Each structure stands twice: as structure tokens, then as C-alpha cells.
Amino acid sequence: MTDKIVLAYSGGLDTSVAIPWLQDRGYDVIAVCLNVGQPNADMAFIQKKALQVGAIESYAIDAQDEFADTYVAPVIKANALYEGDYPLVSALSRPLIIDHLVQIAHEHGAVAIAHGSTGKGNDQVRFEAAIHALDPQLKIEDPIRDFHWSREEEIDYAKEHNVPVPIGKKSPYSIDANLWGRANEAGILENPWNQAPADAWAMSVAPEEAPDQPVFIDLTFEQGLPVAIDGKAMKLADLIKHLNKLAGENGIGRIDKIENRMVGIKSREVYEAPAAAVIMAAHHELENLTLERDVAHYKPLIEQQLATMIYEAKWITPLFDALMAFVDHTQTVVNGVVKMKLYKGNATAVARKSDTNSLYDENLATYTSADTFDQEAAAGFIKLWTLPGTVFEEVNHVHSQKPEEK
């Protein structure tokens, strides 16, 4: 009886070639393709293609809602931006994909999982970290990393094994995309002094080509997640798709940066995440209105830790869960509406309100005579607030004159 292996299948050349390659190594291959919102995902075609190139079984799974509700939602609640910039597009789909693959492996009694990552990127770590966490007994195969094909060798191998080879010139870029955004690297981008050319982008127009009139939308949040646009309720996956289109048309969501990969090298990345740019700016401003000050000042430490952990393949870990328990606790009060202006690359919060949880108190804040703030309290506050520093200077005179110098 032949050992079974479950392959993370995309329909592209690399993972198609992997099917005969894994067969050569003695496996029966079960191909699994997940729809996480990548563009042009003709799932029926992909499912069929896997069988054509030799898989014994082929799955095509629509995981868009699961992706939005279970993997994107924490990023929104945690304002998670890797290195302050990147809303963690590819890092989110990897644990979801493996979760499905391990389940299918268990159903079929498979002994191994295969993926098609290169040996110098982040994805190999994310795929394998999830496999180790969910079932460390499963063996792992990575044809792309183990077998260093040149492009020509790969095409020759494909032809020999009746794997369809795409016609035309290969894209110079290495691309990954899902509902939450698109990542692009390689090619001309590898010189960081080169500007990203027009063909590096796909989800957004250049700001210069966006409409000359701004668009305003009211984004409603409940417990930290967007639930409606202009009062119209949408489930999260649909809301993100809607915003990707609208914000992309307005030139919003482009990111171009040098980034620290987890394997220890710097890379130049070009991302697009139009919906993320709008949602995360709105969420941050609604938190400004509804989070108590100490929460607002402490949460960024947790957020940065979460963003780094998600990037660095630590989704299925007890620290991730405990940090999300903190985040979830803070989000119960993040309810309200933010008016966003979308205009030629800018996604700006221009107004915000929360009927139930606003901590802004116009009677405390006002400079008018409606003022209810106790101004007398300030003098005492200042005295004690500054007392440790004052005593320090009196003793050590780092910035101040010593008495004899006056």
C-alpha cells in the first residue's frame, strides 16, 4: 500500500510539477486548493487540473469567510502591521491552509504534507511551523526547496511528465495574493533604488490616475470589526472585497518597503492592501475615541508583538492566544462609526462618533463656559507628577545649576 501525501496545490507550474515529482518519490498525491480570495481563482479548473497531472484526489475549498473571520479579524483588532507598515497578507493564509491539509491528511491516513515554498522565504517557515504544531508526526516534503531546478529544468521536467507549461514569458515577479492583499517581490524590485514600475501593481491604480473627486464612506464597527458601509451591513469577507475595489480605484493601499525576512535577510517588497488601509486607519481612530488612555498607551506594545509573531510563523502558539485574549478584551468597547475620505492615495478619518462608548466628553474638553473640568486639580497634579524628577535634579544637577552656580 502506497503512502499518501497531501499537497498544498495552487494550480501553477511549481505545484503542478510537484505532483509527478512526489509520485516519483513513491507517494499517492492528494491535492488541495483553497480559495482565500486570490484573484482569478477558477477553483473548478484547478481541482480538475490536479487530477489531470496525476493526483489521486483533488479538493477545492472556498475558505474566504473562514479566512476573513478567523485570520484577518485579529489583524484588524490588533492594528497588526509588521514593522509598522505591512498588514500581513501572506502570513495569514499559511496557517489556514495547513489547518485544512492536516485535517484531510488525518481523514485519509496520509503520512506527509507537501508545499512548494522556496528555501529563502518566510512561507516555508509558516507552512512547517503550522504542520509541526498541528501534527509533528507528519513528514514534510518541499520539492522546490530540495530540488534546485532552474526554470529550464523545471519546464523540461514538466514536459516529460505531461504537465501543461504556461505559454508566453514568465512574470518577472514573485507574487502572492489573497482577500487581504497582494505581495510582490523579485525582478527589477530587487534593486531598492529602482522605483516600482507600473506593472508591479494590480489591485490599485496610481494616485495620479484616481478620480478627481473624493469619496466619503461611513464605516461602522462592532467590537473592533467593521460590519457596515454607509449603514449597509456586510459580512467581513464581502466588506473587504467591496473596499478593495473602492479604495483600489482611489489609489489607496500601496506599500513599498525594505523588510526584514525571518530567515535573516532584508528584501524589497511591494504590497497592495487597499481595504486594509481604509479599515485599519478607521479602526485606529475609533480606538482613539473609545479606549481608555492606559489601554491606548499599552496596547501598541502588544500589537507590535503580535505583528512580529504573525510574520514569524507563530500563529499556532500559546503566546499568540494569550495576547489575543488581551486584545479581544479591549475590543468590547470599540463600537461606533468613522467617516473616511478616500482620495488619490489618501485614506483619512475625517469624523468619528460612538453613541455607546465614546470617552470624549465635550463638557470636559471644551474651552467654552460649559467647562466642567476642575482646573484647581492641575496644580497638585503637576507637583506630584514632577516630584521624582525634581528631586533627581536637586540632588544630581544634570540639567540644572548647582545652588552655588546661580
Next chain:
Amino acid sequence: MTDKIVLAYSGGLDTSVAIPWLQDRGYDVIAVCLNVGQPNADMAFIQKKALQVGAIESYAIDAQDEFADTYVAPVIKANALYEGDYPLVSALSRPLIIDHLVQIAHEHGAVAIAHGSTGKGNDQVRFEAAIHALDPQLKIEDPIRDFHWSREEEIDYAKEHNVPVPIGKKSPYSIDANLWGRANEAGILENPWNQAPADAWAMSVAPEEAPDQPVFIDLTFEQGLPVAIDGKAMKLADLIKHLNKLAGENGIGRIDKIENRMVGIKSREVYEAPAAAVIMAAHHELENLTLERDVAHYKPLIEQQLATMIYEAKWITPLFDALMAFVDHTQTVVNGVVKMKLYKGNATAVARKSDTNSLYDENLATYTSADTFDQEAAAGFIKLWTLPGTVFEEVNHVHSQKPEEK
């Protein structure tokens, strides 16, 4: 012999009225006005006005370079944004002003310092924290906080004491400005659901009114500070002024947010900081290129702490100095050039290079055959990187199936 008091003098109605008011309390008033780059600062006129309304002595000091080099520079190096948004405009000038006032107090043997802050804002804390640190023996007077004048009472008092009263309607806003930006609050802005009207802004045009063609500039940094635009060297104060104009014309630098004041209330603030928006985006991207990963991932914790401390009146403290020792140490390698695109509200880094300190290694990062990265190392790395989490799941099965469930 009459006690002397040194007054932080702006030339406006509040601090002009303060002069006779302090005289009534038995002081000889020494007025000091500092030019920190606020607009329309006719220093000679202000100096003379103080004498006219009763000061025994009047100073007008150009502190623009000191402000840029000593107070703005740390903000740039530390990427210091209060609550992630605000580049700390007003908080920076307060310790500089007090530093001059205390020196003048010592020269004249004055016994007190006066400032004109309201009792519910941040500035009273910043002024008085600096006074306590630099000379806790000095008494502090704050006529505005202690004597709750209505607008009408203040004007009556001014007229009685021959203080010129500005003609025309008072601005509905409460404004503070310097070289690094402009802060605006009060008036219609006090309702956070109101959009900021056109007259709330002064340093920038609306993105819609900015030119239709982008502007590109090359910003050169040495040791974390900008030193040249398009190869032309400028001292920091001049470079900031140049960028305020250029970026402001392109609709850049507007910030509209709910903010936690240090006296415990939330306020709605409208800021403009065109130069800051350009410089800080460029600086961050140059750090992406030149900072080692662990430094890049740890520095944001320090940055957030510094931003909060600067906002919260802790400039002259030993913790601030120690944290800046950390920051300064990281900046020695932040040398290079960032190409910035300025276009209708967007300030975007589109290319970056560092001849001497770039840690981006194209031969490590490339997907071409020039690759020098050791892909074999990845498998071992992944195994040990994920081992603690793997053991945790094997023992506790939080996410994974127990063996008997498979």
C-alpha cells in the same frame, strides 16, 4: 526692592494682560519672547510691545536653530509620534522656552516665572515640569489658570490697563505653532463628528487643491538627520522650513485625531506638520535599509516610550536622557538617501540607497542564480525555531488533535 518675575511672552492678548496683572501682584516683569519659527513672528514689534504695556525689560530671542537642532532632532531620530500620529509640535518648544527663562531669571535675580497656559491643557504641565527641574526654588505664576476671566472681563481689564485689544472677531480656534508644525483645537472642532473646515488649516492646502503633478525629492540623511535636499546641503531649521512650504503646497501633513491629554481628558486636535510628514517617512524607510533586524524590532518600544514622555512633560528627566543614549547609538549607521514622492497629500518613499551602511544584500535576497543564501540552513532553523511550540502542542493539544482522536 521689588521682586522680579520672568514672563513667557507671546505678544498676544493673554500674555499682554498678564503684565499689568503681575505688576498688580507686586512684581517687576521681565518679558521674554522666543522665535521658534511661529508664523508672523515680528520679534522687534513684540519686544517693544512688552515694554509699552509695562514690562521693565523685554527680550526677543531667535531660537530657531536651537529648536531644530536640540528639540526637533531627537523626534526625528526616535520616529517619535504620540499615539502613533502626532509629531509633538507644542511639546517641544516648552522646555526650550523655560530653559531661556530660567537663565534670564538667574541673571536678573528673579524669584518667579510666569506663563499663560490654561488649567486644562498639557502646556501648564510642560512649562512647570521644566521650571521644577531647572530650579525648583522659583515660584510659578499662571494668571490665565488662576484668574478665570471671561473674554469680556479680559477685554475690560485690558482696556483699563492700556493693553491694546485686537480689532475684529477673535479666532474661534486655540492655536499654537512653531517650525515643526501647528496645533489647532476648540471651536467647531470640539464636536468630533464635525469635519474640520477649511479655515482650520494654515500650513497646507487641501489635497484636492494641490498640483496635479507629483514632486520628487532626494532627501539625504547623516546619522539619522536630514542634511540635504536633492544634494543641496541645508542646516536643519532651513531644511524644515523649505519642506514645510513644499510639502504644504502638496497637501501633505494634515492630522485630525482624538487624543489623550495628560490631564486625563480626551480632546480633538487638528495638526499640520508638512515637513515632519516627509522627513519622518523618509527616516523610517532609511532605517528599514540600515538597521539590523533586532534593533529595528526593539527600537519602536523605545520610540513609543519617548513619544509619550515628550508629550507628558518629561523632557528634562534622566529616563529621557538614557533612552536618547539608546537612540543616538542606533543612528550612527542611518546614512543614505531616500527618494520621496510628494503628491496631493501623499509623502511616499519610492527608492532608497545607502552607499556605506545598506544591509540589503542583493546576492542574498535575489531569486536569480546569483543567490548566495544557504537554503539548506532553513530546514534546521525551522526545526529549532518551532520546537518549543511543537512540544507545547504535543503535551497540551490546544490546537492539535490528541493521538487517540486522529
Next chain:
Amino acid sequence: MTDKIVLAYSGGLDTSVAIPWLQDRGYDVIAVCLNVGQPNADMAFIQKKALQVGAIESYAIDAQDEFADTYVAPVIKANALYEGDYPLVSALSRPLIIDHLVQIAHEHGAVAIAHGSTGKGNDQVRFEAAIHALDPQLKIEDPIRDFHWSREEEIDYAKEHNVPVPIGKKSPYSIDANLWGRANEAGILENPWNQAPADAWAMSVAPEEAPDQPVFIDLTFEQGLPVAIDGKAMKLADLIKHLNKLAGENGIGRIDKIENRMVGIKSREVYEAPAAAVIMAAHHELENLTLERDVAHYKPLIEQQLATMIYEAKWITPLFDALMAFVDHTQTVVNGVVKMKLYKGNATAVARKSDTNSLYDENLATYTSADTFDQEAAAGFIKLWTLPGTVFEEVNHVHSQKPEEK
């Protein structure tokens, strides 16, 4: 109809004198005394005394279990030690006391709460923070702070109002005690170069006077809390009392330190917390055995924040709750037994085990041939772990020689 006030009543002179003083200010006084495990708490006597000196109503409430389960338990789970040393004795009882007082105030329609804290300590902040949080409409009276009696004036006032005055010399110390420990300050301790004399201590013997034979106990934890000693189950309050006696007899739990009070001054404090010393050392070591590495390395940041917040009167805040959500999440796996050796001041973990949640894997750790660790993985791990630092040195040569220097 007279306004009612609820007084935090201890039975001592200060809060007894407060009763007629509050009556003079026009209040009907409701006295409330809580038993939180302070020594010699004759609750019936105290309840009666309040009525004798003029209270219209008097409550005596046994809150020991509530104190242990709701206020001490988080400290154990969070390893919360203020400034690394102090297990937060007094800070814990304040929010509990106020919680009861506010409930009683609401039942009686009282308009105010009174407490008897001095104006330079932490307790005034803790009491009033809790009152503000639970009902900011309640007025607050603090006779001790507002009315600066000398000892003689207080005694005269007591005699005039038929308040019994304690016979004999007043203790030179200012003491607060509960189930979790005892705090002592003032008197000879105010000179930090003086050693604490024998009469400064009450819950423990000096190590020199402890038995010459060590005592060993097995402390069992469930979900981070101690539940049994030597296999005998006890509720938390009883377990703490048992350990206070046993560890105190063995000279354990003395703390003598300079501390930063929240009002901005340093004070010299002498604490005793025998049970805390044993429980917290055991808990930490059980976490060493059961927490995953990333959790173990991140939790101390949360712990320090919680310890500071508890000390600084932030128990009833949303940040405290969110941080405890993190901590509680980590504690589900903290189950097992720690063998503690108690000997002349030392409380030392000498053995530990967890049948269900130990992450120690002898087959991974061993240096014997049973080794299952993959030593080949280490080389790859090291290469990638050190790659960013290696590239940094290759470029910048901070520690290494430049090629031409070799």
C-alpha cells in the same frame, strides 16, 4: 434629613475620632470594618465600638475568602512584585474595602465615603481611585489628610468626644497588615542606614532564631493557584494562613527596601509576607516547567506592568482587566507540584513535576544515548539566527576588523 456617610472603620484611634468629626460636619456615620486577615481583628468588639463613639450603624464583615480568591489570586498568577520585591500587601485590600463601602452606601442612600489615610501615602490614592471608579458621584472625606492634627490635638479631641484613647505609648511605627502580609514604616526605619530592629517584625522570627532543621513541603497548584499542601487540599485563605505560620517560624518572608511611592517620594519600607515568599517562588518554578518559552519570556513584561498598576491604584481599570485576561490564559497549564525547602530564611524549590503539563522532555534534554534531539538542525539554526548580525558586522565593522586590517 441628614446626609449619610460610609466610613472605612478600623477600630483604631484615627478612624474612631473621625466619627464625631464627621458628625460635626453634619453627617450620619455608617461604620464598616472588614476582616481581611489583619491580626487581632476582634470584629464584634470593633463593630460595637463604632456605635459607642457615635456611628448610627456599624458593619463587621468577614472578607477573608473574598480577599484571597479575588485580590491575592491575581498576584500569585502574575508573580506580581512591585519593583521586583514587594508582593503588594496593602494595595490589595483597598479596592475590596471600597467595593463593600460603595455597596453599603448605595443600600443606605449615602452621599459620601470617608477614609482615614494620610496625605502623603499611597492609600489615599487607592481608596479614592476605587471610589471614583465605582461611583464618581460620591463625595469623599478624609479627616486625617484635611485636618492636620498633632498627636496631642487628636487625643484632646478624642477625650472631648468620649472616644477611648489607647493607654500606653504609641507604637513608633505605622503598620498595615492583612492575610497576605504586613507593612511597616516610620520611626527609626526612616533612616535607611539604620538596620530594622527586632520590634519592627511581627509575622516572622529572625533566620537566626528559626529551627535548625529544614522543613519540606509539597505545594500543589491547579491553574496557577496553590490548592494543597502535602496533598491536603485547602482553600486559598486557609492555605495562606497555614503557610504564614510555617514559613514565619522558619524566618521566611522579610523584605527591607527603599521604594518609590506613587506620590513621588521614596520611602523605606519593611514588609513581612511569609506565605507569599513560599507560594511565589514555587509558582515561578512551576511556570519554568510548564510555560512555553515565548510565553515565559513575554509574561514578565505583563507582570511588571500589573505589579506597578496594582501599586498605583489602577485595580479597577480596563487595562488591568485586559492584562489579567492575558495572565489567566497562560495559567491553564500551570498544574503540578513543587517541593519547597524552608530553612532559616530560605524558601527554595528543590524539585518539581507536572503529570499533565510538563514541557520538560528528558529524551530531548538528556546527554545519554536516549537522545532524540536532532543535532544536525543546530548548524542551520545558528546560521540563520546570526545572519542579521553577521551582515551588520560585514557592512559596519563595529566589532570586527575590516578586510584590509586583517
Next chain:
Amino acid sequence: MTDKIVLAYSGGLDTSVAIPWLQDRGYDVIAVCLNVGQPNADMAFIQKKALQVGAIESYAIDAQDEFADTYVAPVIKANALYEGDYPLVSALSRPLIIDHLVQIAHEHGAVAIAHGSTGKGNDQVRFEAAIHALDPQLKIEDPIRDFHWSREEEIDYAKEHNVPVPIGKKSPYSIDANLWGRANEAGILENPWNQAPADAWAMSVAPEEAPDQPVFIDLTFEQGLPVAIDGKAMKLADLIKHLNKLAGENGIGRIDKIENRMVGIKSREVYEAPAAAVIMAAHHELENLTLERDVAHYKPLIEQQLATMIYEAKWITPLFDALMAFVDHTQTVVNGVVKMKLYKGNATAVARKSDTNSLYDENLATYTSADTFDQEAAAGFIKLWTLPGTVFEEVNHVHSQKPEEK
């Protein structure tokens, strides 16, 4: 011409066997032994032995002062305890050893460095991280990791190559020691429920066997480092040796814990660090007296990061340097004397003073009439300190009753 390799040589069996093994691989071996204070370091004998078993050159270097001044001193200033417990004994000597080896390699034109670490411990990472940082061109050999000898095979190989084999039974433990302490693992210790037997310890007596009378010493610090005992100045290495003896005789410095190794496994470690226990307790208490509150509350975050980095082989990194710039800045004021009591396992600070930098102000802290603290300031402070939490409760009623419920 034969390639040269520089070997970290201890004189023991493993690194002696390494010499012929490296010769077999075609190297000329240069042996280097460093005295970092390990016990019984007969440097002349070791130097000679290396030549006898085949080294072409042999160095014996006394690095005790360098070790104390450059590697131990930062640990003291940073209160660096890995996982809160372990003062980082072995982790400190590795970068020093490599620093010397790389220098010698450059002098001799050697192409490689060899060390004798196992493949599952921390030391391999520390050695190789230092090599990569100081000269990534150098090749690395690790015979022990690469060639999995059993004990018997190793002895056979030794005999064949005329390497002296130690007579008698091998110690069941794996031990590393230097000036700063001693680490012990393996053997019976591998079961964490076993108590460490008497023969596991070498630098200290059991507390039960220590003298019945306490010893008191005055430890003087300058800029955060101990410089004198009872007023007698000593250089750091000598002071540590003196305290190792004195504190070890008093049963001080034993640590027994489960620890997270950097290769991802938990191990059980038994450490002794008598001098460290005394010095670090004294240093912490002197900081309590001399550090301003904000510094005192922030520094522990830096300290924890440094301790983890030192443990995890990140000594020669830019983040380590920047964090030490922070620490060094804080230590300028850490001057004074701490009186330590040493008694049967306890090292306790019982008195402390600083003539020049004490921030303890008896006139602020006292409860006597000498009080200069402004008690009126407290009320205002409390109001603003608690305002954000108060507003949060008024809006959200998480802990408080809603108005209608009262």
C-alpha cells in the same frame, strides 16, 4: 602549505581528542586556553599538554581581569538574570574566548576556528555567533557535534592517538565554571523531581553547614560597580573571588531551576554563583535608593532584554551595544554603600546610603512634624490620575452600577 585552525582548548579529554582529529582533517592546530577563573586552571600544564597531543602552537592566556571588567560588569550594571534567576555564567565567557581566538587566527593566517560544544546546548550557538560576527570568512569545525562518539569510541580514539585518558570514573555531570559561577547539568539532575545531591555542588556549602553567626559586609559601589569591601578597594576580579569564597562558605548562591535553552528544549540546571548573589542584591538595593522612579520602572524591561540576548548569543550585536548605552547612562548616579548580611544561604541588604546621590529625602518621607511634603497637592493629583478610568466607568459601567441600578 597546510591550513591552520585555532582551537578553543580546555585541557580536557574532548578538546584534546579534537587535536589529532583536526590533524586528520588536514589542519595544523593552534591550541588556545584562556583562564577565565575556572577552578584548578593549571595553565602551564594545559599549554604543554596541547603541544604533547599534537598542536603546532599553544597559548595560555590569563583573561580574568578582562572577563570581569568587560563581560561581568555589564551583567552587574544591568541586573541581568536570565528568566529572572540565572546570572549568565557560561554565556559570558564565550564571546571573550572567540575574541582571542579570532585575533590569533588573524595573526597566524588561520582559516578556521574549532570548538568542542555538543549539538544540543547553548554554547555552540554562542561560539559560532561570535565567530560569524568577528570574521564570517572563518570556517568552523566542531568535532564533538559532527562526530557522535560514544564515550567508549572517544576513549579508543584517544588511546590510538596517544591522548592521555583520565583515570577513574567520569563525573556524571556536565560542568562549566568561571570567575562568575559554575553550571552543572546531566546525570541524576535530568529528572527534575530528583533533588540535587551533595556532590552536585562545589563553590558553596549547604546552608545547614554554614556558620551559625551572620557575617556583615559593607559593599561600596561606584557608577554601578562594586569597588570595595568594608572600605578596602579591590579590582573587580579580586572582589568577585573574595566574595565567592566568603558567600560560598555561608551557603549563598545556589540556583536550581528548569530553564529554556535557546535550541528550543527545557533543561534542568544547577548553578552556583555566590559572589553574584551578594553583588546583585546589593546593586539592586542601591538602585532603589539612587535611581529616579521612571528610570527604576523602565530599566527592568531593558534588563530582561539584555539577559535574554546574552543568553541567546547576541553579545556582539548592535542592539546589545545600544541597550548598554542606555544602562551605562543610568549608572552614573549609582554610587554608595550597601550593608549586606550573609547568613546560611541568605544575602540580604540591611542598610544602604549614598552621600552624593541618594534620592531618599527624610524630610519628604517622614511622618514626623519635620514633614515638608505638600499634602494639599495629593487631592488634585488623585483627581487627574484617576480621571481616564473614571470616565471609562461612567460610560461603560464594567465594574460600577449604572445610574438606574443604584
